[in-house]
Structure formats: C-alpha cells, structure tokens
Amino acid sequence: MRRKRPRGEPDVFLPPLSGPNPLAPRRPPRKKRPAGRPLRVAAAAALVVLLIAAAVLVFRPFGPGREIVPAVDSAESLQPAEPGPTTVEEVILPGETLSEILGNEGLSPAQIDALVRQVRPVFNLARIVSGRTVKMTFAPSGELLSLDYPIDESQFLLVTRTGEGYAAEKKAYAYETRPVYVHGVIDEHLYGAVLAGGEKAGLAIELEQIFGWDIDFYAGLRTGDAFRVLVEKKYLDGRFQRYGDILAAEFWNDGRRIEACRFDYEEGGSLKSGYFHPDGRSLRKEFLKSPLQSYRITSRFSSRRLHPVRKVFRAHYGVDYAAPVGTPVFATADGRVEEAGWKGGAGRMIRLSHKNGYETIYMHLSTILVRAGQRVEGGQRIGKVGSSGESTGPHLDYRIKRFGSYLNPLSAKFMPVAPLPARWLPDFQKRAAALRVVLGAPLRITGSFR
Incomplete structure (x- = not known):
C-alpha cells in the first residue's frame, strides 16, 4: 500500500543512525538479581509444570484412540485483513488547484484530466475556492472512488466512480433548522455585543442590513442600546453551520424602539420577502444611512x-x-x-x-x-x-x-419604500403578532415558524 507523504515533508532521504540512537529515551538500569535466586526460580517453575501436567491428566484423561493435539488457529484466521478504502481530507490552500491535490495523492495527469472533463458539465473543478475542504476516498489500489466538495452554503458536489468513469451531481445539505432567541446590550459597538452573547459576527451583519435604513451603526449607536432577535440557525450533523433568516427583531436606539418582522409574499408572479413594521410599513428607505459599515x-x-x-x-x-x-x-x-x-x-x-x-x-x-x-x-x-x-x-x-x-448625505431625509401590498396585510399582521409574542417570551420557542 502506498504511503502518502504528509504535506510539508521534505523530499530528503535521511539514512538510519548506526548504533544506539543518542536521542532515544534511555531504559532505566536493571537491578542486580541476588545470589541464589536462579535456583529458587527454577524450582518454582518445575513445580508449576508438574501441577499443570497433573491437572491435564485429571480433567482430560486419555482414552482409546484419543490424543492431545495442541489447538492451532485456522489458516484463514492467520491471514491479515485486506486493507479497505482510505479517506483523505485536504484544506485547499490559496492558489492551489485540484490537479495539484490529486497529483499529491498519486493520480496521474491522464486520470486527473479524465475526471475534470467528465465532471465539467455539472461543475468546473477549476473554480475551487481556497479555505474549503475537499474530501476524497481512495481504493487500496490508489483509484479515486469518490470526491466531495462544498460548492456553497446550501449544496455540495459529489463525484463517484462508476464502471464507465465518474458521475457527478450537486446535492443539497440536509440542514436541521432551529429558531433561537438572541439578545444583547451595546457597550461600544454591535459586533462586540453579538460576540459577547456567544454568537458569530454574521448575525451582526444581518442586523445591520435590516436596521441600517434607520440606524447608522458606526456613528449612531449609544451605550445601553439593546436588541433582541428570533433567528434561525442551521445545523448539520448536530453542529452549527450558519444563520438562516431573522424572523423578527427589535432594536432600541437612542430612546426609540424599532421593530422588524420578516414576511414572504407573492407579487407579480414572483416570491418576494422583506422586513416590515407591525403596521405593514417597510423598514427600507430610499437610501441607506451610510455606504460603509465602519468608518x-x-x-x-x-x-x-x-x-x-x-x-x-x-x-x-x-x-x-x-x-x-x-x-x-x-x-x-x-x-x-x-x-x-x-x-x-x-x-x-x-x-x-x-x-x-x-x-x-x-x-x-x-x-x-x-x-x-x-x-x-x-x-x-x-x-x-x-x-x-x-x-x-x-x-x-x-x-x-x-x-x-x-x-448633504448626513442631513438628507429619505422616504420609505412602498409598504406591504394591502391584500397581504391581514396575513402579515397575524404572523407579526405571533412572532412578537414569542420574541417577548423566548421560553415558548418550539418547532418551526414557517
């Protein structure tokens, strides 16, 4: 079976040291045995042998045609187990190509070219992104059996070996979605408050996008401002992966309270979504407060x-x-x-x-x-x-x-965009009322709000 050289190992042959290795840990010196001990040990060993022989004669007497045959394992049990497939995971380095990764794993240029050509109708393997992890499974012969690459947050590429080459398909991640209550108080900035609550910076970005039409998150925050959020979290195999939609949120900024409820609706034959005040007014304005998030x-x-x-x-x-x-x-x-x-x-x-x-x-x-x-x-x-x-x-x-x-960008006043269409207002208000109750009593959060 081929040995995979770990990345970073130098291509230098180091000959074995002759004689004892001076760097190896030394065995502690043995104690000298006292004189006369070999005779006592030999006598004890002989007594043990006699007792074992007596036990065999008592419990396994010889009979006609019967002989004692030492037990020997079958030839099959002595055969070493055949090696199975090997799975390797590699984090893609900046500037690294899939050809380089597969080449390091022992695939020939012809094999790599065939793989890339057969997968290209589904996904171009030349567009892999650094920082992501590619997972490969090899047969004991070194043949590539499968390849798994994350395309984005919602889907991954799965390549499998078939009799005629390779088959590729895009598959959706089977996320588990859980609604979670998050709250925080501003000390210096929104990011610090979110991180202090054990959450990721991505949640702060989402909040800025929702409330950025009314709040300048760099110059407009005050110590003591607060927020609370009902947000979906996406889990894969029990591990948190990313945030989903923010279902409802409240932000207290400089003495004013701003509420936002997400609502999905159909208009003009297409599905739309947005964040609205409880009365149906959109949180979006004609313009954001600032073109930068930090300045x-x-x-x-x-x-x-x-x-x-x-x-x-x-x-x-x-x-x-x-x-x-x-x-x-x-x-x-x-x-x-x-x-x-x-x-x-x-x-x-x-x-x-x-x-x-x-x-x-x-x-x-x-x-x-x-x-x-x-x-x-x-x-x-x-x-x-x-x-x-x-x-x-x-x-x-x-x-x-x-x-x-x-x-003047700092003093210009801008109007909100169009409110929620009137025909959707009753449905939205029912949903908004339920979300506001849950947001005010987070211990009641169960199930899904879709």
Whole structure:
C-alpha cells in the first residue's frame, strides 16, 4: 500500500543512525538479581509444570484412540485483513488547484484530466475556492472512488466512480433548522455585543442590513442600546453551520424602539420577502444611512473647504469617510450603474442613478466590482475603499445629487419604500403578532415558524 507523504515533508532521504540512537529515551538500569535466586526460580517453575501436567491428566484423561493435539488457529484466521478504502481530507490552500491535490495523492495527469472533463458539465473543478475542504476516498489500489466538495452554503458536489468513469451531481445539505432567541446590550459597538452573547459576527451583519435604513451603526449607536432577535440557525450533523433568516427583531436606539418582522409574499408572479413594521410599513428607505459599515468622518459637506491636494478653497459637495484600503463599499439604494472607471481627480469612481431623480457617487476607490449598465440593489457591495486620484489617504468621498443638485448625505431625509401590498396585510399582521409574542417570551420557542 502506498504511503502518502504528509504535506510539508521534505523530499530528503535521511539514512538510519548506526548504533544506539543518542536521542532515544534511555531504559532505566536493571537491578542486580541476588545470589541464589536462579535456583529458587527454577524450582518454582518445575513445580508449576508438574501441577499443570497433573491437572491435564485429571480433567482430560486419555482414552482409546484419543490424543492431545495442541489447538492451532485456522489458516484463514492467520491471514491479515485486506486493507479497505482510505479517506483523505485536504484544506485547499490559496492558489492551489485540484490537479495539484490529486497529483499529491498519486493520480496521474491522464486520470486527473479524465475526471475534470467528465465532471465539467455539472461543475468546473477549476473554480475551487481556497479555505474549503475537499474530501476524497481512495481504493487500496490508489483509484479515486469518490470526491466531495462544498460548492456553497446550501449544496455540495459529489463525484463517484462508476464502471464507465465518474458521475457527478450537486446535492443539497440536509440542514436541521432551529429558531433561537438572541439578545444583547451595546457597550461600544454591535459586533462586540453579538460576540459577547456567544454568537458569530454574521448575525451582526444581518442586523445591520435590516436596521441600517434607520440606524447608522458606526456613528449612531449609544451605550445601553439593546436588541433582541428570533433567528434561525442551521445545523448539520448536530453542529452549527450558519444563520438562516431573522424572523423578527427589535432594536432600541437612542430612546426609540424599532421593530422588524420578516414576511414572504407573492407579487407579480414572483416570491418576494422583506422586513416590515407591525403596521405593514417597510423598514427600507430610499437610501441607506451610510455606504460603509465602519468608518471615521474626516470631512463634511461644505460650500467652502481647503482642498487637501490643491491647497485652494472650494466647495466640497460630499462626505469623506476614512477607512482602510479594501473596506467594502455598498450601494446606498437600488439603481443602475451609469459610470464605473477612472474619472480624473476622483480616481476610480462609480456613479449610480436611482428613481425620483437621485444619483449617488463613490470616489477614490481601489477596486470597482460593477460595470456600466448593471443593475444593483441597495446594500450590494460595489467597490472597495482606496486612495486613487487626488487623495492624501485611503477614504471614500460619497455624494448624493437630486435633479442635478447636491444634497448633504448626513442631513438628507429619505422616504420609505412602498409598504406591504394591502391584500397581504391581514396575513402579515397575524404572523407579526405571533412572532412578537414569542420574541417577548423566548421560553415558548418550539418547532418551526414557517
């Protein structure tokens, strides 16, 4: 059976040491036996042999034609067990390909090429993602019997050996969903409160997406603000994997209470979902409070500001949000990408058009993640903070225009989007009432709320 060289083991042959290994642990010195002990041991051994012989004669007497035959195991029982399949799990390293992983496990280039070609109609194995774990099962001969790769949070790729090659299929994970009550109090920021409650940072991101239309989670939180949430948790083989939907949530911010209940409904032949106040008003507004989730304001909207590069006084029609290079930038509203590229002193810039005559501009980016003509949703990641163009440090210059005139992003007031359609309001209010009761009495949580 082939030996798999562990990753990282050097391809160097080290000859065995001659003589005793000086690094091996030394056996403690034996005690000297006292004189005369061999005779006593020999006598005792002889007595034991006589007793055993007597016992055999008493309990197993010889009879006619009977002989004592020592018991011997059958030839089959002495045969070593045949080796079974071997399962190997590998975490994909940055820049590593599946061909490299399979090659390290002993597959030839021809075998790997055949596997990739046969699986490609279902999934392109060249698109594996680093950090994920690929699971492989090999026969004792070294033949690949199966391969398991997680495509995303909801499905995985299963490749199995068949008589004619390999068969591939995408399979859904069999998650167990449990509704769970979570609550917390803000000390410094939302992430700290969520982590202090034993939860993952992903829950804080979900809360920011729901309440970000009303709360600036960087500059608008206060010590003592609080939240409570009814959220679905997804488990696989009894282990937590990820969060599902937030079913209902409440947030107390600076003395005001904001409620949110999730509701799925049909409109225009398609299934939609959203978060609504108990009276059916949507939590979504025309624009998010901020295009970043973490920042520091370094320059505000002003009609006269000393330009940091040109050293002249001129109007600054936006807000500068300082943040590290690579910080995600989010579209603040649904819209269409009108421009995405280099724009002189603005550096890498994105300009979006929105309904009701609005436009938003995102300047000095390091990376652009959208293209001209593309439709985007509010809260969608469109770029990354940088320092391109006329800039003295990494930041985002964010601007809003309506019908050609600039607005102050920090003081502009925006309207909510359309409320829940009236025909769905009775069903929603019943569901919202039940969720609010459960949220207020978490010990009653049982079963599913779907």
